[in-house]
Amino acid sequence: MATHPRERPSRLSRREFLRLSAGAAVALPTTSALLAACANPTTTATKSGAFKLARPNNPATLPLFDSNPAIKSGLQPEKNATLQIYNWDQYLWKKVAKSFCDKYNCNFQITTFNNMDEALSKIRTNQFDFDVFFPTIDVMGKLTGAKILQPLNHDYIPNLAANCWPVFQNPFYDQKWRYSVPYTVYTTGIEYRRDFIPDDVIWGMDNPYEILWDPKYKGKVGIYDDYREAISMALLKNGITDLNTSKPSEINLAKNDLIDLINKVNVRATINGAYAKLPEGEFYLHQSWSGDAAAAWFYVPHYTQKYFKTIGYWYPKDRKGAVGNDLMAIPSRAKNPVLAHLFLNYMLDFKNSMDNFSWVGYQPPQVKADPGRLTTVTSAQGEPYLFPWLADAVVRESDFKTGYEELELSPSVDNLWHNAWEEFKAGAQA
Amino acid sequence: MLRRSATRSASKSKRDSRSGKGGVWYPRWFWPSFAAPGFAWLGVFFVLPFYVVLSIAFGTVDPIFRSALPVYEPWYWTGVHFSDTFAKIFGANAFFQPAILRTLLYVVAASLLCLVIGYAVAYYVARYGGRRKALLLVLLISPFWISYLMRMLAWVNLLQDQGYVNDILRFLHLISAPVPWLEGKSITVILGLVYGYIPYMILPLYAFLDRIDQSLLEAGRDLGASPVQTFLRVTLPLSKPAILAGMVIVSLPMFGDYYTNNLLSNSPKTTMFGNIIDDAVGSTGRGPEAAVLVVILMVFLIVPMIYYMRSTARSVSAE
Numbered sequence: 199m200a201t202h203p204r205e206r207p208s209r210l211s212r213r214e215f216l217r218l219s220a221g222a223a224v225a226l227p228t229t230s231a232l233l234a235a236c237a238n239p240t241t242t243a244t245k246s247g248a249f250k251l252a253r254p255n256n257p258a259t260l261p262l263f264d265s266n267p268a269i270k271s272g273l274q275p276e277k278n279a280t281l282q283i284y285n286w287d288q289y290l291w292k293k294v295a296k297s298f299c300d301k302y303n304c305n306f307q308i309t310t311f312n313n314m315d316e317a318l319s320k321i322r323t324n325q326f327d328f329d330v331f332f333p334t335i336d337v338m339g340k341l342t343g344a345k346i347l348q349p350l351n352h353d354y355i356p357n358l359a360a361n362c363w364p365v366f367q368n369p370f371y372d373q374k375w376r377y378s379v380p381y382t383v384y385t386t387g388i389e390y391r392r393d394f395i396p397d398d399v400i401w402g403m404d405n406p407y408e409i410l411w412d413p414k415y416k417g418k419v420g421i422y423d424d425y426r427e428a429i430s431m432a433l434l435k436n437g438i439t440d441l442n443t444s445k446p447s448e449i450n451l452a453k454n455d456l457i458d459l460i461n462k463v464n465v466r467a468t469i470n471g472a473y474a475k476l477p478e479g480e481f482y483l484h485q486s487w488s489g490d491a492a493a494a495w496f497y498v499p500h501y502t503q504k505y506f507k508t509i510g511y512w513y514p515k516d517r518k519g520a521v522g523n524d525l526m527a528i529p530s531r532a533k534n535p536v537l538a539h540l541f542l543n544y545m546l547d548f549k550n551s552m553d554n555f556s557w558v559g560y561q562p563p564q565v566k567a568d569p570g571r572l573t574t575v576t577s578a579q580g581e582p583y584l585f586p587w588l589a590d591a592v593v594r595e596s597d598f599k600t601g602y603e604e605l606e607l608s609p610s611v612d613n614l615w616h617n618a619w620e621e622f623k624a625g626a627q628a
Numbered sequence: 629m630l631r632r633s634a635t636r637s638a639s640k641s642k643r644d645s646r647s648g649k650g651g652v653w654y655p656r657w658f659w660p661s662f663a664a665p666g667f668a669w670l671g672v673f674f675v676l677p678f679y680v681v682l683s684i685a686f687g688t689v690d691p692i693f694r695s696a697l698p699v700y701e702p703w704y705w706t707g708v709h710f711s712d713t714f715a716k717i718f719g720a721n722a723f724f725q726p727a728i729l730r731t732l733l734y735v736v737a738a739s740l741l742c743l744v745i746g747y748a749v750a751y752y753v754a755r756y757g758g759r760r761k762a763l764l765l766v767l768l769i770s771p772f773w774i775s776y777l778m779r780m781l782a783w784v785n786l787l788q789d790q791g792y793v794n795d796i797l798r799f800l801h802l803i804s805a806p807v808p809w810l811e812g813k814s815i816t817v818i819l820g821l822v823y824g825y826i827p828y829m830i831l832p833l834y835a836f837l838d839r840i841d842q843s844l845l846e847a848g849r850d851l852g853a854s855p856v857q858t859f860l861r862v863t864l865p866l867s868k869p870a871i872l873a874g875m876v877i878v879s880l881p882m883f884g885d886y887y888t889n890n891l892l893s894n895s896p897k898t899t900m901f902g903n904i905i906d907d908a909v910g911s912t913g914r915g916p917e918a919a920v921l922v923v924i925l926m927v928f929l930i931v932p933m934i935y936y937m938r939s940t941a942r943s944v945s946a947e
Contacts, residue, residue: 315912319695340692417811423894425911464812466894479789480810609694609913616911620716623907625730625896626723 251606252339253442257370260342260377268349269535276534280305281541284321284328284529287312291557298544304537321346321529328529329538332381335371335525336606347377348530354539355379357546363563363595366523371605378525379542382489382560383593385601386427386520387513389472389486389494391479392587394418400512407435410483411455411462418482419463420471421456425619426604428467430520431485432456434602441520441602444611453618457626467623473497473559477509486511488591492584493559511591521593521601523563553578561593569594678926685709685919696915709916713924724904731883731901734814738821739879745822746829746874751863754837765834772827780820780891784810787892812895820888825881829874836870837863869943876936880929901925 252258281299283290287310295306311317314334320326324346333341341347352358358379359367366380388410390400395415400406410419410431421428430441432452443449459465468475472486473494491511498506513519526545528538544550551562556577561567569592572583584591607615683698686705690697699705716724753764771779786793787809794806809816840863848858886902901921908918 313910315695315910318693322690322693322695344692417808460896464895464897466812467896468894609691612694612912616914620904620907620911620914621721621723623896623899624723624727624904625899626726 250339251608252335252371253605254370254603257373258339259373260338262349262376263345266345266348266530268351269354269539271351271353273536275302275536275540276304278304279534279537280307281534281537282306282327282329282532283308283541284317284326284330285310285332289332289558289560291554293557294545294550294554297550298541301544302537302540304534324531326529327531327533329532329534330541331527331529333378333525333527335369335378335523336604338371338378338525338527339606341527342377345530347527348532348535349376350379350528350542351539354536355543355546357543361546361548361551361564361566363565365595365598366563372525378527379546380563381524381526381545382555382558383523383563383597384521384560385488385513385591385593385597386431386522387486387488387491387511387590389476389484389491390510390512391476391482391508392510393508394482395510397510400510401515405435406512406514407431410435410465410485411459413462415482416463418480419459420466420468420475420481420484421459422472422485422487423467423469425615427485427520428456428622429453429615429618430602430604434519439518439602441604442607442611444608444614446614449614449618453621456618456622460622460625477506487560488513488593489558489560491559491588491591492561495559495581495585506585507587509588511588513590517594517597517600519601520604521597522603523598524560552583556581556583563593563595681919681922684916685923687916687919689913689916694913696919709920713917713920717924727899727904728901730814730899734818734821734900735879735882738818738825738882739875741818741822742826742829742878743871743875746826746833747867747871750830750833750837754834754840761838768830769827776824777887777891780824780888783820783823784891787816810892812893812897814898816892817889817898817900820892821882821885824885824888825878828877828881832873832877833867833870836867836873840866869940872936872939876932879932883925883929 250256250258281295281304283295283306285308290308292308295308299306309328311320314337317331317333318337318340321328321331321341322344331347333347338347352375358375362380366375368374369378369380372378388400388406390409395409400409403409409415410421421431426441429449429452432455433439433441433443433448435455436448436451438448438452440448456465466481468484471481472484472490474497475481476484476486477494477498488511491509494509495506498509526542528535528542532538545554546562548564548566551564552567555561555567556579561572561583572592573586573589574582577583679700680698683700683705684696686702686707686709687699688697688706689695716722717728749768753761753768757764785791788794789806789808791809793809794803797803797807844862844866845858848862849855853861884902884905886900886906889898889900889903890906905918905921905925908914908921
């Protein structure tokens, strides 16, 4: 498990995008014309209309284009095809993909990326014929505006309406789910070694985020090497719940707190610390996605429950913490769009998605997956989906009402966030 | 007629000057043409890629995806990314400075350690290796047939709290508790750099020391110099070009190294210049900044390179 889906880089934010899109109808042709006029002859700037920043209180209906239609209903799946899947590393159980191919008599090939920036830089060229892509919600505006994704034909994907949480039937980032279906959900909390930090220590704290700053754990503290997650955590520590803030003062506050982490605990920024290094004993505390806490079981040296009991996961008791979800979509250049639709539907099937969950550690938003039973029901791996002492890593649909999501930022706000992160990563002195 | 024959004879003498020993005539382009593959190689694998880097550094970013867009026509180039990046190095909030100074310190320390260790090893093999020289060299180099990444990952295991390094140190009663080597320590990064690059120091040193004329050393001894004096006054000065070559060969890549720190530390406290570039490459909208940093690094590294070339040229002309 080299890199879990958890680097989530660039996003665009609201105000700026609202401004950018202040009159999206006008901007669409204008932007193109402007680009054509200003861009240098040899650049390949994306020709795209402006798009607005999706927010829960300001949902986005992604645009449809005549030149980029959905496939027609009733088509037969492509024959002798190889389904090209473009996904995060280790974010799909091949056994599930193989069972899909057995059913539809096709092959599959998985191409991986390590972060969304890398994926976008490749896919934006529109030179790759991927059939299925796994984007994050913060890039949907860009991808659809640039016609890189194709609209979905819902006739092929009945499982979404039948199986998925109501919150994803008409999500704010893609109203009427024109271009995407949900894949997994997760929360961001703190993973800890219970043998060094008893449960009551972290759970008894007034502000458990502060445990990461405790010099007692110097050298044993890690955060994600991801600017959004790291800065968001510092914001939450300070009681700031707008994880897409454009206020320089708040971003600075978070940055200074991160730099303070260097001085107080010599923090390390990793992408595999939560699921691999903490179980090995290299960390006692690590910022963690709920899915990483679940997947860590595979990385425990002795593969025994007794040993694995040393791993705990903290997430705010009132469920007011960072929460997010990932998506599946179909690129407009897909060579096998019918198969791709069927694959999306297959992955939204209860059994298939739960089997996949048992391997990747990231929970699908399935109605039938009773959160109260995920710690007791046996998965395809012969163990509970989540061990009882990791019950707080179970994601509930209500988390998307109480929690805070990291969403798209405008380029200028994104720049502020990046500058803060860059300063921290360069080992700046406070 | 007279003039024509004079011209002919002059051109003949020119031809003669370009003749081989057997009097074979070669056209003017013949010998220089042997450099063509080298020029082609440099053109394809250095000049062109570097021009792309420049085009990114002076280019722009995609307005939607924020990825770097190289601009190949110099007349469209913009210096905005240079000024932004310079502000981070020399401006009021020059937060790149600590990492740059740290890199300088790490590279100097690691290069000197490479030199001390590498010189001793190369000297031993060249002077006392005897018939086993080749075997010793192979043994020294063989770990480096494995990829750098794998070797560093091996060190990660060795340096863990319960790793062999701590076990041995405890067995020898040198420490009472495990040394947290992997918790963001400068010394770990420096030793990692030394381990990673030391063969590039040993090989040129060995090649040079092995070719030192033994009669020079014997002459020194005959003139009454002790072994230490002979080493200091004969061997060491003679090996100066090899030392320079070794230092240049190991220090240049160290300046751009980022994965040693990534694998052995991951702490911002040990961030090096290469890590800043690596982070910029992987960040939205930071492609041009990464390219600017590469250009700055290259300009900076040209200085020792020129010094090396000039001193090499001087020593060649002295011979």
